[in-house]
Amino acid sequence: MTALAALIRRDLRVALRVGGGALIGVLFFLTVVVLMPFALGPDLALLKRLGPAILWLGALLASLLTLDRLFTADHDDGSLDLIVMSRAPLELACAAKAVAHWLAAGVPLIVATPVLGLLLNLDGQATLAVALTLLAGTPALTFTGMIGAALAVTLHRGGLLLAVLVLPLSIPVLIFGVAASNAAIAGPDGFGAPFSILCALSLAGLVIGPVAAAASLRHGLD
């Protein structure tokens, strides 16, 4: 356990230092959401209706942007070899890296959501609903994205491949995330069902993601 805690602490430190991934994700999220009102025009009702979808798309793309380096950075500097060789099971090491990534890159997105909700004419309750669905759904984005990051680790310019691999897997998360948000804001459908499925996707990702990523890392070693 100390090994995994050490791995999480190191990844968090690296992400929060200058040049780390945490700030880049939030800035990208901010940029996407800020640009939307300019593109759509000053139609407050339209903004309000599209708000949850815009926030979710922004969060999806921002998390994809930072996932790219999840394993590549460790592969490039040789850390990945030592992590694979270590006594800590590779599956748990992958899970630890995903947790660190979510804490560093996912949580800031959720924290930024209330501020960005203002720009999209969302009231307090609606913003809270979107933040809640992001809290439940972004772990699923990280865990599914991790599989793509592990597949792309040995490839040069794997970033584009990552997007192609991961975006289809993220579609269910996007659908149920936006559905739950809209249900909370406008009704008439219940909030519970899509939100439960969103939580289920995150839990399934928690189980499948690390195992799949570890298998892919082992296979891809050279």
Next chain:
Amino acid sequence: MQPAAITESRNVMESAAFRLVGRALTCIRGGREIFADLGFSLSAGEALAVTGRNGAGKTSLLRLIGGLLKPAAGTIVLEGSPDESPPAEQAHYLGHRDALKPALSVAENLRFWHAFLGGERDSPPAALAAVGLDHIAHLPAGYLSAGQKRRLSMARLVAVRRPLWLLDEPTSALDTAGQALFATLMTDHLAKGGLIVAATHAPLGIATRELRIGGAA
């Protein structure tokens, strides 16, 4: 190179029966056979220098022992090991790349590997002092020279105890004093009953046996 001449008393933990043995190893990478039917045996307290021309498979052999590559045929075992774990988990791997995060300080980098690899007694500060980096412990690793990064990697070997050291060109980028220091560290390790497999072109400054891969260098 002369045969191994180190016969100091061994630790109780690692008896003379502690051996690293590779049998009939074949390595195929990218559809090309790198080497075939390679065998070696290394007892506690011995160092093996793996030599050969560029591309002969020196690094591949180290990665096979470290479990980072799968042999197409053959086996590698640590005989007489106190626990059943595979050689990879009892080995340190010092590769071409130094496994350091430029954004973290020298001390943070070492403390991470110490905690992650499960170091027991030697505290990281002592290891940093042993490789002569204690005066720049607070400096981000990104500012280190290539030789200093190598020294920081060496500190990892000292901070966490593993019986088997896999070294890939360990003395590259080291200055004369650094090479002498590393020779001392390796001698200490062998005296405690450790094993060293090093891929190298340059003399390591310690007594080694030689394993030549792929004909004349």
